[in-house]
Amino acid sequence: MKKLLWGLADGNNFYASCERLFRPDLIKKPIAILSNNDGCIIARSEELKALGVKMGTPKFKINEEIKNGTIIPFSSNYELYGELHNRLMHTLSRFTPDIEIYSIDESWLLFENFNYNMTDYAEHIVAETFKLVGTPISLGIAPTKTLAKVANKLAKKDKQSKGAKVLQTEDEIKEALSVFPVQDLWGVGRSKFKALTQLNIKTALEFSQLPGEWVRKNFSITGFRTWQELRGFPCHQLLEETSSKDAIATGRTFGKLLTDYDSIKEALVNHAVSCSQKLRKQKSYASYVNIRIETNRFRDDLPRYVNTFTARLLQPTNNSVTIAKTTIEALDKIFKKGIFYNRCSVTLLGLSDELTGMQESLFEQHDRGKSKTLMSILDQVNIRYGKNTLKIATQGNGKSWALRNEHQSPKYLTQLDDFINITLG
Numbered sequence: 001m002k003k004l005l006w007g008l009a010d011g012n013n014f015y016a017s018c019e020r021l022f023r024p025d026l027i028k029k030p031i032a033i034l035s036n037n038d039g040c041i042i043a044r045s046e047e048l049k050a051l052g053v054k055m056g057t058p059k060f061k062i063n064e065e066i067k068n069g070t071i072i073p074f075s076s077n078y079e080l081y082g083e084l085h086n087r088l089m090h091t092l093s094r095f096t097p098d099i100e101i102y103s104i105d106e107s108w109l110l111f112e113n114f115n116y117n118m119t120d121y122a123e124h125i126v127a128e129t130f131k132l133v134g135t136p137i138s139l140g141i142a143p144t145k146t147l148a149k150v151a152n153k154l155a156k157k158d159k160q161s162k163g164a165k166v167l168q169t170e171d172e173i174k175e176a177l178s179v180f181p182v183q184d185l186w187g188v189g190r191s192k193f194k195a196l197t198q199l200n201i202k203t204a205l206e207f208s209q210l211p212g213e214w215v216r217k218n219f220s221i222t223g224f225r226t227w228q229e230l231r232g233f234p235c236h237q238l239l240e241e242t243s244s245k246d247a248i249a250t251g252r253t254f255g256k257l258l259t260d261y262d263s264i265k266e267a268l269v270n271h272a273v274s275c276s277q278k279l280r281k282q283k284s285y286a287s288y289v290n291i292r293i294e295t296n297r298f299r300d301d302l303p304r305y306v307n308t309f310t311a312r313l314l315q316p317t318n319n320s321v322t323i324a325k326t327t328i329e330a331l332d333k334i335f336k337k338g339i340f341y342n343r344c345s346v347t348l349l350g351l352s353d354e355l356t357g358m359q360e361s362l363f364e365q366h367d368r369g370k371s372k373t374l375m376s377i378l379d380q381v382n383i384r385y386g387k388n389t390l391k392i393a394t395q396g397n398g399k400s401w402a403l404r405n406e407h408q409s410p411k412y413l414t415q416l417d418d419f420i421n422i423t424l425g
Contacts, residue, residue, distance in 0.1 A: 003113050004234070005121070005168070006148040007141040008091055009129075011105030012156065012163075015043040017135040018084050019074050022412050022420065030071045037253055037404045038075055049112060065401065067143070075405035079387070083117055083413040090134050095125050100239050108145065122164035122297045126193060142167040145236040146229035149186040150176055150204065160190060177406060187226035250274045251345025255404045256288035257296065258341045265331055266396040271346040273395060274325040276320040277382075279348055280375055285316035287350030289323055291330045296342035305341075307334040316352055320378065321392055323348070328394070329354050386415045 011017060016031040030051055033043035041048075041057045048071065053062065065071040085104045093099050098110035114121070122139050130136050140151025147167055154176055155165035167173045183193045185204050195218065201207050208230035215227045225235040250271040258264055269289055279286055294306040311330040317323065327346055381390040388395065410418035 005111040005118060005141050005143060006145050006146040006150040006234075007096075007109035007110060007111060007139055008102075008124075008145070009107050009125070009137050009139050010152050010156075011088065012136040012138055013043065013045050014084075014105035014135060015076075015081055016045040016048075016076075018081050019077075019409055020045075022409065026072055032059075032062065032071050032073050034075050034407065036074055036076060037255060038073075038406060064235045073407045075408035077409050077411065079411045079414045080409065084133065085160075088129070088133050088135065088137070091129050091293065092125070095121075095128075098238055108148075108238065109139075109141075111141070118168065119164065119166045121214070122166050123162045126163040137163065139164045140167075141165070142173070142231035143232050144234045146186050146226055147173060147176075147232070150180050153184065154180070173232070174205060177208060178203055180204040182207050185226060185230075187222050192223055195219075244350060247347055247349050248275045248278045248351070249293070249345060249347040251343060253343045254301070254341065254401045257302075258401060259339065260339075260400075261331075261335055261337075262343055262396075263400040264335065264344055265328055266394065266398065267401040268293075268327050268331055268344050268346055269324045269392070269394045269396075270398065271344065272324045273320045273392065275346050275348045276318055276323045276375075277379065279318040279351070280379060284351045284353055285318050286313065286323065286348035287316045287352070288312055288348070289326045289330060290347040290349055291327055291334075291344065292347075293331070293334065293341055293344045299340070299342075302340050303338075305336060305339045307336075309313055309333045310349070316350070317371070319375060322371075324392060324394060386411075 002133040002137065013031075015033040019031060019033070019378050020026050028047060029045070030048035030053075031045040032041045032048055032053065034040065035042045038059055040059060041053065041055060041062075042051060044055065053071070057234075059066075059073070062071050074407045081104060081251075088105070089099070089101055089107055092107055092109065093277050096111055098112065100108040100110075102108055111118070118141055119330075122141050126137055126139050138151070138152055140148045140155050141164070142148045142151045151165040151167045151392075155161045155163055158165065165176075167176050180203060182188060182196055182201055182204050185207070188196070196207060199210075201210070208227060210227065212224075212227065216224045219227070252267070252271070253265065254263075258267075272289070277287075288310050290308060290310040292306070292308045295302060295304055309330040311326050311333075313322065313326055378390055382388065412418055412420060
């Protein structure tokens with residue numbers, strides 16, 4: 001009989017930890033990670049949480065604390081977070097061959113027939129990951145995904161756990177569930193919590209002891225699966241790496257309201273190029289380009305305008321130049337003068353893989369071999385020397401539409417100019 005245990009590895013305050021990795025002087029100081037355009041808080045260090053600052057708090061509400069140094073702000077640095085995500089997942093894959101990436105800082109680990117002391121092994125994983133990556137994690141291990149979630153949360157709360165918590169025996173599971181609030185369970189939303197409160201069900205253990213037929217009748221299939229998993233019956237499987245996406249989209253809010261055509265065209269072209277790169281990465285072609293331009297829906301003092309246009313490509317392609325050209329043609333169809341635009345986006349649709357997306361157009365001569373070589377060179381240069389080292393002319397410099405990121409840290413791991421120089425002796 002197979003012996004299966006699930007692990008959930010979760011980065012501790014991941015974005016803040018990424019910033020601290022290169023700024024150890026900020027350890028134990030309140031850190032706020034800001035959204036696009038430095039609008040509001042999207043991630044917090046434990047010290048910031050202790051100050052009572054909530055997720056989603058607008059930046060202007062903490063400006064005084066930023067000025068006096070009480071709170072340290074960082075603009076989102078997704079290149080840095082993405083690179084450390086890759087390193088974290090690569091490191092975790094060393095400890096089991098079966099891993100499912102769940103989010104930028106979370107992954108499921110499946111331990112099948114591991115004949116180790118799992119508490120020792122879990123603590124080893126936590127310590128070794130911190131040593132190799134530099135960002136701390138918490139790890140919960142249990143017979144099901146739902147119980148592993150419980151174990152992970154307990155590992156975060158218990159300062160004596162060394163960042164790891166293992167629930168294997170029936171007694172260990174019962175003890176953990178007896179102190180675990182039912183509203184914190186994976187799969188228990190507001191409506192389910194309200195129904196359980198009416199029954200005076202306060203802990204995960206009490207929920208697990210309800211009759212199965214009653215749970216099946218009064219809860220969704222998700223709630224019933226949660227109940228089963230709390231009782232040690234796995235309902236969730238390891239998900240293989242997701243297949244190619246059906247659509248690829250990129251969009252951003254501008255750093256300021258824009259009225260001029262050239263700035264919006266430049267922004268859309270950059271989004272189109274970004275989508276094209278993602279398209280080539282998954283070895284697909286697109287058949288349609290959809291663009292969207294819109295004003296700020298919260299500005300009642302300005303005219304409201306939202307419009308989209310979908311243009312069909314003459315033949316499926318992942319060529320950045322062709323997709324950018326089509327994007328500009330689509331913009332010409334819907335752009336209006338005198339409007340204060342706030343955001344734009346590009347979505348590539350009708351995706352097909354390289355084996356099935358080869359139907360040629362009767363109206364356009366296109367050398368696929370030459371196009372593939374050109375795009376391959378473009379991608380290789382930008383991977384080696386940094387994003388947009390080599391780009392098409394219509395991408396411009398982005399100065400007129402770029403996001404506000406007054407507090408962004410250097411791209412320590414992805415831009416040569418931002419590498420840390422260390423002089424010895």
